[in-house]
Amino acid sequence: MITLLFGSASMAHGQSLDHLKAGLPDRVLTWTKGEEDRLYDERTIFDYIDGAAEVYRAYSMQRCLSRRYITPQGPAVVLDIFDMGSSEDAYGVFTHDQDGEKPNLGQGAYYRAGWLSLWKDRFFVSIYAERETQATRAALLELAATVASLIRTEGPKPRILSSLPVRGLQTEGIKYFHHHVVLNRHYYLTTENLLNLGKKTDAALASYLREAGAAQLLVIEYADGESAKGAYAAFLRHYLPDADSSGMALLENKKWCGVRLKEKRLAIVLEADPRDLAASLLDETMKGGMP
Amino acid sequence: MKNEHHVITRRDFLRAGTCAAVGSLIGVSFTTSARAQSAPKSRVVLIRDKDVLDPSGNIRPEVLEKMLDQALSTLMGTRDSATAWKQLVKPSDVVGVKSNAWYHLRTPEALEAAIQMRLLEAGVKENKMAVDDRGVLRNPVFKQCTALINTRPMRTHYWSGLGTLLKNYIMFTPSPPDYHDNACENLGALWQLPQVKGKTRLNILVMLTPQFHGVGPHSFSLDYVWNYAGLVVSRDPVAADATGARIIQAKREDFFKSPKPISPPPHHISVADTRFKLGNSRPENIELIKLGWDDGILI
Numbered sequence: 001m002i003t004l005l006f007g008s009a010s011m012a013h014g015q016s017l018d019h020l021k022a023g024l025p026d027r028v029l030t031w032t033k034g035e036e037d038r039l040y041d042e043r044t045i046f047d048y049i050d051g052a053a054e055v056y057r058a059y060s061m062q063r064c065l066s067r068r069y070i071t072p073q074g075p076a077v078v079l080d081i082f083d084m085g086s087s088e089d090a091y092g093v094f095t096h097d098q099d100g101e102k103p104n105l106g107q108g109a110y111y112r113a114g115w116l117s118l119w120k121d122r123f124f125v126s127i128y129a130e131r132e133t134q135a136t137r138a139a140l141l142e143l144a145a146t147v148a149s150l151i152r153t154e155g156p157k158p159r160i161l162s163s164l165p166v167r168g169l170q171t172e173g174i175k176y177f178h179h180h181v182v183l184n185r186h187y188y189l190t191t192e193n194l195l196n197l198g199k200k201t202d203a204a205l206a207s208y209l210r211e212a213g214a215a216q217l218l219v220i221e222y223a224d225g226e227s228a229k230g231a232y233a234a235f236l237r238h239y240l241p242d243a244d245s246s247g248m249a250l251l252e253n254k255k256w257c258g259v260r261l262k263e264k265r266l267a268i269v270l271e272a273d274p275r276d277l278a279a280s281l282l283d284e285t286m287k288g289g290m291p
Numbered sequence: 292m293k294n295e296h297h298v299i300t301r302r303d304f305l306r307a308g309t310c311a312a313v314g315s316l317i318g319v320s321f322t323t324s325a326r327a328q329s330a331p332k333s334r335v336v337l338i339r340d341k342d343v344l345d346p347s348g349n350i351r352p353e354v355l356e357k358m359l360d361q362a363l364s365t366l367m368g369t370r371d372s373a374t375a376w377k378q379l380v381k382p383s384d385v386v387g388v389k390s391n392a393w394y395h396l397r398t399p400e401a402l403e404a405a406i407q408m409r410l411l412e413a414g415v416k417e418n419k420m421a422v423d424d425r426g427v428l429r430n431p432v433f434k435q436c437t438a439l440i441n442t443r444p445m446r447t448h449y450w451s452g453l454g455t456l457l458k459n460y461i462m463f464t465p466s467p468p469d470y471h472d473n474a475c476e477n478l479g480a481l482w483q484l485p486q487v488k489g490k491t492r493l494n495i496l497v498m499l500t501p502q503f504h505g506v507g508p509h510s511f512s513l514d515y516v517w518n519y520a521g522l523v524v525s526r527d528p529v530a531a532d533a534t535g536a537r538i539i540q541a542k543r544e545d546f547f548k549s550p551k552p553i554s555p556p557p558h559h560i561s562v563a564d565t566r567f568k569l570g571n572s573r574p575e576n577i578e579l580i581k582l583g584w585d586d587g588i589l590i
Contacts, residue, residue, distance in 0.1 A: 051449040115507035252305040
């Protein structure tokens with residue numbers, strides 16, 4: 001399927017946040033290291049990040065190293081390195097916000113409005129300036145390049161991405177996640193955790209554009225077939241009680257929604273127009289490689 | 292027949308009218324407008340003074356106090372603010388001032404001090420009042436409080452679209468993530484918690500340097516705050532939030548020069564009106580009184 005999404009990545013070999021910290025520069029252009037570095041874990045991260053901290057916890061964040069760089073000439077630059085425990089989860093956090101320019105850094109990076117995000121191996125790196133200037137932009141890019149080079153290895157993307165049909169896939173917008181709360185941030189489906197998402201589930205949400213039309217595809221891999229079957233039944237009962245025999249229904253907004261189950265994999269097509277596109281995506285997803 | 296638990300889904304919003312629900316901006320109810328026509332208006336006072344901030348952006352406490360006093364007497368329809376405060380609290384009250392400590396944009400200490408001073412002047416005992424944010428569940432004053440003053444700055448927020456007065460009570464639950472679903476639409480439920488229900492006497496939305504956009508994990512950049520130099524004061528938190536949200540939305544359109552809806556949509560404001568009946572979100576149900584500086588008022 002989509003081998004283009006996978007590099008010739010090698011697994012991480014235990015490179016730690018402490019190792020990265022030791023290699024961080026004390027100076028970036030005219031910025032110098034400010035107060036002492038701070039370390040946060042999955043509990044204390046709430047003291048540091050308000051609101052969005054839940055995102056990092058939803059991806060099994062291990063630790064976060066925060067360093068502040070200051071300069072008399074301008075705004076501070078804040079570096080946060082998140083050890084996400086696995087490259088899959090580092091990639092997942094990275095996919096949470098995808099917009100802006102794409103500097104060639106790490107295994108993927110974005111720069112927008114004074115914020116640079118990148119991922120490499122098990123690390124998600126965020127660098128932001130408290131105000132954007134030409135100088136902060138240069139500092140962010142230089143610091144990001146340094147951090148990316150300190151991370152010696154690359155890591156694989158989640159295997160579930162290989163189940164996404166290639167044709168028409170909008171690769172820039174793929175989201176990878178585990179939790180209901182993250183799904184709802186990207187696409188509000190239900191207030192309750194109808195699909196029984198959690199730490200043991202892998203999920204990908206992607207957009208498609210084909211000649212025939214557009215759709216979104218949600219693919220979920222459960223730990224076992226029983227969990228998948230339960231989610232399938234709940235979805236049909238609460239969301240698509242009017243589905244036809246092929247698991248499809250035309251919703252109130254005149255878009256098609258459909259659901260399909262195969263072993264541990266559940267596929268849901270959302271916002272599809274026309275119907276045939278929804279059916280094709282479900283068929284192709286179920287033909288994709290099973291983990 | 293056994294009644295099955297109804298799960299609220301996207302389709303409920305679609306059935307109610309997509310444009311008015313999921314994709315709506317602030318202050319637009321997605322249910323029937325019957326309440327809009329019958330509900331009494333909520334008074335909201337927007338007061339601005341460009342001198343409240345010095346050239347370095349520091350707050351001038353004496354100007355802020357004057358703004359608060361003028362807003363209060365106008366809100367309550369009294370000859371002075373002292374009379375207004377005496378209508379809001381009794382000397383026997385135990386008062387919690389629910390503040391907001393987010394370090395990028397906190398409730399100004401000068402405002403917290405001014406509120407405490409006015410409470411003292413109204414007869415509330417010093418040991419029967421406290422200012423707190425994250426410690427409210429452990430704070431002995433908050434544990435026994437009979438009255439709450441709710442104050443915080445308005446800002447864009449990652450989960451809820453906007454950090455609002457309604458959201459400021461999230462520290463009254465031991466499990467804030469329980470309220471994150473669908474852009475925190477059920478924040479109004481916080482106001483039914485026993486520590487909170489029926490206790491709020493006043494809401495002060497700080498719009499001195501509000502934040503209209505956010506990027507990154509910290510959702511903060513000095514590029515996205517501006518000197519609005521205002522306070523929005525009301526007894527109705529929904530009306531105050533809806534008013535603030537209209538200002539934020541107007542600022543976004545002015546700044547980005549294109550339609551840029553607050554994202555995610557802060558529909559917890561309209562839901563607090565229609566589902567939780569906490570106040571009025573619709574502009575036609577809000578009596579907005581504007582005082583002071585009107586340059587760049589955006590509303």
